[in-house]
């Protein structure tokens with residue numbers, strides 16, 4: 129009898145849930161948003177440039193959670209860290225999928241497979257690289273692969289590599305023509321990743337890892353962020369001929385294929401060859417190949433490694449740091465005085481100094497906040513209908529965390545447009561404002577490279593400040609050219625601007641020329657494969 133009663137109760141509860149809850153949720157209003165057109169929704173108003181900043185402006189009218197309808201596709205923009213934490217962190221079990229974008233699929237195309245004698249299908253790899261992978265079993269496996277090698281504790285082991293790469297960076301900057309500075313900073317980020325992923329040292333721009341990552345960046349830059357291109361809005365364009373207006377973005381996305389293919393194949397092959405010869409250095413690929421079991425196959429290892437290569441955020445942030453030092457030279461001098469007082473001038477910075485250099489730390493944290501390198505994050509996708517603060521958010525919504533808007537939140541940061549590192553220092557010298565953790569994203573999709581990126585950024589900034597003087601260039605008449613941040617920072621990655629990097633003094637130059645990087649790098653541990 130009791131069982132019968134419980135059974136009846138369960139059936140009624142389920143019926144109520146299916147018939148009453150979803151209906152009542154669907155009768156709630158969508159989050160507010162700008163006025164829209166019939167059928168096409170907000171398509172006409174969607175900004176093609178500076179989207180994060182435009183959304184931030186709209187948020188002043190429509191609020192922290194904004195609803196946009198793009199050709200019937202619901203899109204949600206979260207404009208404060210509070211709402212992003214509420215939804216993407218606290219409800220991460222339903223907010224951790226990624227939307228499918230045609231531009232992703234066209235980029236990551238793996239060729240055709242014959243499934244029957246007279247039938248072949250295209251294999252797109254959109255589901256194979258972690259940052260684009262749908263939520264599910266394979267996603268969990270790839271996250272585990274990343275986290276097992278990039279967690280906070282494991283990343284401590286990479287400090288010697290990062291320190292030497294940062295010393296290579298300043299050496300390269302001091303020896304380069306200004307036109308090549310950006311390349312050198314990119315080489316630094318790619319250099320750390322190539323070491324960690326494949327145990328490989330990048331020595332020149334002709335290096336295969338360098339060429340491939342650079343080609344990837346250029347190609348991604350040309351085809352735009354996924355979700356913004358025409359083929360994402362009109363996927364049918366991929367079936368139309370090249371001359372059809374609007375289908376240029378299809379060709380641009382397809383340009384990426386051979387590059388991504390190389391990134392996917394080359395590192396694993398290279399490490400396998402080194403293993404055969406017994407010369408492989410410790411790396412993510414070596415560890416995974418060594419431990420490979422039934423759960424993980426070559427395909428998983430290849431793609432998990434390739435997903436680490438595409439990162440450009442350290443490159444962007446170091447460039448933003450340089451821009452900040454040009455616009456606020458006082459911080460350059462103050463931080464250099466701090467370094468001289470703590471480290472002296474007879475050695476280069478090391479990670480052990482980090483806790484003793486509060487201003488250098490604050491400059492790094494403020495760089496991430498002042499212009500976060502990923503302004504709109506990577507979009508999440510909602511897997512179930514949801515209700516938040518009386519608003520209905522439909523299943524399948526594309527959800528953007530507007531990281532740029534979060535960095536400008538006046539209820540958290542005073543004068544948020546200003547570069548003001550002391551905001552993070554304790555009172556009374558500072559304002560004890562919280563560090564900007566939103567830069568790394570949210571929930572189960574939070575950046576897997578956050579500890580590696582944090583370390584690369586810190587040692588990069590500390591090494592540049594300790595050894596280099598960053599200065600403006602002069603025009604033909606001798607007037608100083610001060611860069612204009614508003615035109616340079618139109619996207620997450622700064623546009624080119626002019627500056628000069630010179631040695632801070634004879635002592636710094638001596639330190640950099642004295643260090644024998646080749647010997648230091650070769651003294652890093654080799655893997656014992658015996």
Ligand code: HEM
Nearest residue numbers: 258259436439441502506567568569570573575576577581
């Ligand atoms: C300053 C450095 C970095 C910043 C600010 C940054 C920021 C971000 C952000 C905002 C996301 C999107 C998170 C979300 O969807 O909520 C992300 C994802 C990701 N990042 Fe980073 N990143 C940095 C460095 C790196 C590095 C060095 C690597 C590689 C070793 C990396 C690998 C990834 C991967 C694989 C994802 C996708 C995670 C997933 O979809 O589950 N990132 N990053």
